[in-house]
Structure formats: C-alpha cells, structure tokens
Amino acid sequence: MASLWRKYILWFAQEHVDFRISEFESIVKMFGLQFRRLTEQTLKPFWVVEFPNVETAMLYASRSVALRAMFELYAHSRKLPEFHERLRAHVDANRNELAKYFRQDTSFKITVETYNKHFSQREKIEKIETMDYLPIEGPVNLKSPQVEWWYIEFWGLDPTAVPEEPDDILFGRLLATGQRNLIKELSLKQRKFIGNTSMDAQLSLLMANQAMVREGDLVFDPFVGTGSLLVSAAKWGGYVLGADIDYMMVHARCRPSRITQKVREKDESIRANLLQYGCADRYMDVVVADFSNPLWHPRISFDSIITDPPYGIREATEKVETKRSPKDIARTDDMVHYPSTSHYSLQNLYGDLLEFAARHLKLGGRLVCWLPFHREDYDPKMLPQHQYLQLVANSEQPLTGNTSRRLLTYEKCSEYSALNPASIGSTQVPTPSEDFRERYFNNALESRKERRMRKAEQREQGRLEMELRGKLPSDGRSQKCELNKARFTGLT
Numbered sequence: 001m002a003s004l005w006r007k008y009i010l011w012f013a014q015e016h017v018d019f020r021i022s023e024f025e026s027i028v029k030m031f032g033l034q035f036r037r038l039t040e041q042t043l044k045p046f047w048v049v050e051f052p053n054v055e056t057a058m059l060y061a062s063r064s065v066a067l068r069a070m071f072e073l074y075a076h077s078r079k080l081p082e083f084h085e086r087l088r089a090h091v092d093a094n095r096n097e098l099a100k101y102f103r104q105d106t107s108f109k110i111t112v113e114t115y116n117k118h119f120s121q122r123e124k125i126e127k128i129e130t131m132d133y134l135p136i137e138g139p140v141n142l143k144s145p146q147v148e149w150w151y152i153e154f155w156g157l158d159p160t161a162v163p164e165e166p167d168d169i170l171f172g173r174l175l176a177t178g179q180r181n182l183i184k185e186l187s188l189k190q191r192k193f194i195g196n197t198s199m200d201a202q203l204s205l206l207m208a209n210q211a212m213v214r215e216g217d218l219v220f221d222p223f224v225g226t227g228s229l230l231v232s233a234a235k236w237g238g239y240v241l242g243a244d245i246d247y248m249m250v251h252a253r254c255r256p257s258r259i260t261q262k263v264r265e266k267d268e269s270i271r272a273n274l275l276q277y278g279c280a281d282r283y284m285d286v287v288v289a290d291f292s293n294p295l296w297h298p299r300i301s302f303d304s305i306i307t308d309p310p311y312g313i314r315e316a317t318e319k320v321e322t323k324r325s326p327k328d329i330a331r332t333d334d335m336v337h338y339p340s341t342s343h344y345s346l347q348n349l350y351g352d353l354l355e356f357a358a359r360h361l362k363l364g365g366r367l368v369c370w371l372p373f374h375r376e377d378y379d380p381k382m383l384p385q386h387q388y389l390q391l392v393a394n395s396e397q398p399l400t401g402n403t404s405r406r407l408l409t410y411e412k413c414s415e416y417s418a419l420n421p422a423s424i425g426s427t428q429v430p431t432p433s434e435d436f437r438e439r440y441f442n443n444a445l446e447s448r449k450e451r452r453m454r455k456a457e458q459r460e461q462g463r464l465e466m467e468l469r470g471k472l473p474s475d476g477r478s479q480k481c482e483l484n485k486a487r488f489t490g491l492t
C-alpha cells in the first residue's frame with residue numbers, strides 16, 4: 001500500500017460515548033493500523049485523524065460500530081473566513097486529483113450537518129451558496145448522487161451554552177459509513193430467541209470489537225444466556241461456543257420474555273439465532289455447565305472470552321454445590337450426590353473468571369466482561385486484577401439511579417504457568433462487589449424513604465407558609481398536616 005498520509009473526518013454517534021476511544025484503539029490494534037489522532041477531545045462527535053492511505057481508513061470504517069461516517073477532509077477551521085480560504089486552497093492544490101468529482105457527468109449532493117445548533121433549510125442552503133467557488137459542473141442528485149460532500153459545523157457539546165461561533169467548521173467527501181446498520185440488522189426486536197437479559201445488538205457488537213474478534217477466532221461466553229454475544233462474535237467471523245448453568249435457557253425452554261408470547265416456539269435456540277443472521281456455520285455448541293466447576297481441558301485455549309456475568313438483579317448468581325464444598329459435613333463420599341445450588345458471590349465469580357481467562361486465553365487474547373457498580377463507590381482500585389492479565393480498557397455505561405456497569409477489557413500479557421508458585425491465587429478482587437444486589441435493592445428502599453421525607457418536609461413548609469399568609473388550612477387538611485408532621489418528626 002502506498003503511503004500518502006491524509007486527513008479524515010470521523011463522525012461518531014453521540015451514544016455510548018465512553019466506549020468510543022476504546023473501540024477505536026481496539027480496531028487499530030486488531031488490524032495493526034497506523035494513525036495520528038489530531039482531535040484531542042474524544043467526547044467530540046467529529047474527530048480529525050490522519051491515516052497513511054485510504055485502505056487503512058476503509059479498514060477502520062469496516063469494523064467501527066461507534067462510527068456514523070468517514071469523510072476525506074478538504075478543509076477545517078474554527079473561523080469562517082479561514083475555512084473558505086483553506087477550502088479554496090485545497091481545491092486549487094489538488095485540482096487534477098479532484099477533477100473527476102467535479103465533472104459534468106458526475107452527479108453530486110452537499111449535506112449540511114450542524115451539531116448543537118438548529119438551522120432552517122433556507123439557512124442551510126445559504127451556507128451551501130457561500131461555497132459557490134467550488135468548480136462543480138455536474139447535476140444535483142439528492143437521492144443517489146455519485147459524490148457526496150458534507151459541510152459540518154460543530155457548536156460545542158453543551159446545549160445550555162452554545163458558543164457565538166462554531167467550534168469547528170469542516171468540509172469533506174463522504175468515503176464510507178460505519179457499521180451501524182448492523183445494530184438494526186441484529187436488533188433484539190426481530191430476533192428469534194431472546195430473554196430478559198439478552199444484550200442489545202449495539203453493545204454486543206462493541207464488546208466483540210473490544211475482544212478484537214477476527215475471522216476464524218475461537219470465542220467463548222461462559223454465561224451465554226440467549227447467546228447475544230455469540231451472535232456479534234459470529235458476525236465478525238468468530239467460531240462461537242457458550243455455556244450456562246440454566247438448562248432451560250440453554251435449551252430455549254425458559255419462560256418467554258416477549259409480552260405477546262405465551263409459550264416458546266419449538267425452533268427457538270441460540271443456533272436458530274445464528275442461522276437467522278447467516279452465520280450458522282460459526283456455531284460450535286452451547287453446553288449446560290456451572291462456571292464455578294470448570295469442565296474445560298487445560299489445553300483448550302480461546303482467542304477471546306466475551307461475557308456478561310449475572311449480577312443477581314434479573315437472574316440469580318448461583319453455583320452448583322459439590323461434595324467438597326462447605327456443605328459436605330452433612331454428606332459422606334458414598335452418598336448419592338444431588339446437586340443443589342448456592343449463592344455465587346460476585347467476588348468469587350470475577351475471581352474465577354480472571355483465573356479462567358489467564359489459563360485459557362491465547363497470549364494476546366482478550367477477556368471482555370461487565371462489572372456492576374454503585375457509582376459513588378467506584379474506585380479504579382476496586383477492579384479485579386490478575387498478574388497475567390492487563391486491563392486495557394474500562395468504559396462506563398450508566399444504569400438506573402446511581403448504579404452503572406463498566407465494560408472491562410483485559411489482555412493476556414504472559415503465558416500462564418501452573419508451576420509458577422506466584423500464579424496461585426494471583427487473582428485479586430480487592431473490594432468485593434458481592435453486595436451489589438443487596439445495595440441495589442436497599443438503595444431503592446432508602447431512596448423511597450428519602451422521597452417520603454422530602455415530600456413531608458415540602459408539605460410542612462407549605463403549611464407554614466400558608467399560616468404566615470394567614471390562610472389556615474381547613475380542618476381536614478390541618479389534621480392531615482398534623483399527621484404528616486408527626487410522621488416526619490417520627491422519622492428524624
């Protein structure tokens with residue numbers, strides 16, 4: 001590939017913004033792409049990036065789910081007069097190369113995109129007219145133009161503090177769109193087999209990108225559920241394998257989660273999902289297995305492990321009791337063993353997960369998993385660590401109230417050695433997240449209590465104000481107020 005460093009505009013969707021930079025870094029690492037990122041503020045939806053050639057740029061766009069579209073940059077400035085000067089200069093300097101886009105037989109369209117400030121259609125046309133120096137000779141075609149140019153104005157991120165002048169003015173030729181069409185294609189709404197905790201298509205695709213799933217990789221999800229993460233991994237060319245403790249889930253016999261559905265259809269399965277998306281040939285198998293009692297041969301190794309372990313909110317965190325676990329005081333070796341389940345603390349679960357990944361990932365392979373948090377408790381020191389795994393990305397997705405979850409990406413950085421005494425007990429889960437479930441529900445109760453107190457306080461305030469204005473509440477109301485007052489003082 002000839003090296004001809006050029007500037008490109010990357011236009012990102014303003015959704016899951018915290019995942020953007022990690023996805024970018026994963027894709028460039030996966031394909032070994034060279035780049036220079038000229039935009040420092042990664043929260044901006046428009047970045048200017050240099051790639052050594054157009055093939056490199058296209059490779060990046062062929063995998064990004066965060067990317068809306070990519071343009072070849074013609075001009076960029078913060079000031080309008082300078083922007084026009086630069087656009088003119090670019091067109092003059094590249095006259096021969098750009099001539100094919102301006103030809104009489106080449107239809108075109110110019111789109112005006114503004115961020116954080118609304119402009120009417122008339123105003124947008126006026127903006128286009130300011131570029132009448134462009135030597136365009138072809139006809140306008142708004143439906144299917146042969147060449148598409150975009151004029152972009154970025155008016156900051158804060159809708160309450162829109163600046164006087166745009167922060168960025170950009171112009172470029174559309175080169176490619178990102179892979180956001182897959183979000184619709186793999187949407188849970190039309191998927192054959194889904195459950196309460198199925199991961200949505202966008203996050204599943206982002207996870208598979210974090211895991212750098214490549215054509216022919218072997219990918220494993222130990223908490224597979226309905227197999228959403230297998231779908232995205234298979235879509236990127238991975239051969240997929242899953243396990244789950246829940247027999248009914250693995251066999252798609254669990255209660256349907258769609259309101260309109262009373263019973264599961266006979267042909268619902270994880271395999272049927274892959275078939276639906278044209279990647280049934282990537283399906284290896286799914287097995288019923290308890291992750292706390294690993295069944296995998298020590299020699300099996302995966303290119304990546306992508307998983308969403310249970311947090312105990314919508315599904316139980318449980319494991320199967322074994323004869324060797326604490327309950328065996330009541331049993332003897334010769335007794336028949338009927339497995340029962342017991343609580344699988346999040347701390348033990350993540351400990352096991354990192355240890356499993358350290359043993360079974362190929363060198364350089366990735367573990368991508370979610371970890372739930374109470375936002376006020378979060379401290380990076382709390383993240384699980386393992387001496388053979390390096391944390392390479394950590395993105396937050398806010399959930400309800402003050403809870404959130406973090407998508408953690410670990411990369412196996414050295415070969416696991418069972419003979420190395422230092423590797424024994426090398427997983428550290430410093431602060432237990434095990435009380436997540438308890439805190440989740442208790443917090444909900446606490447906030448209800450707080451809300452009751454706030455309301456009572458407001459009512460009391462209102463009553464005092466009425467009294468001050470000489471408007472005493474009617475008998476019935478004053479009785480109620482008295483009651484509330486008593487309740488309120490009782491609570492404090």
Ligand SMILES: C[S@@+](CC[C@H](N)C(=O)[O-])C[C@H]1O[C@@H](n2cnc3c(N)ncnc32)[C@H](O)[C@@H]1O
Nearest residue numbers: 198199223225226228244245246290291310318
């Ligand atoms: C959050 S769900 C995974 C959802 C899945 N990503 C999907 O898209 O459907 C967690 C899954 O872990 C399973 N699970 C819970 N404890 C387990 C254990 N000890 N071993 C294996 N799977 C377990 C649950 O049955 C549940 O299906």
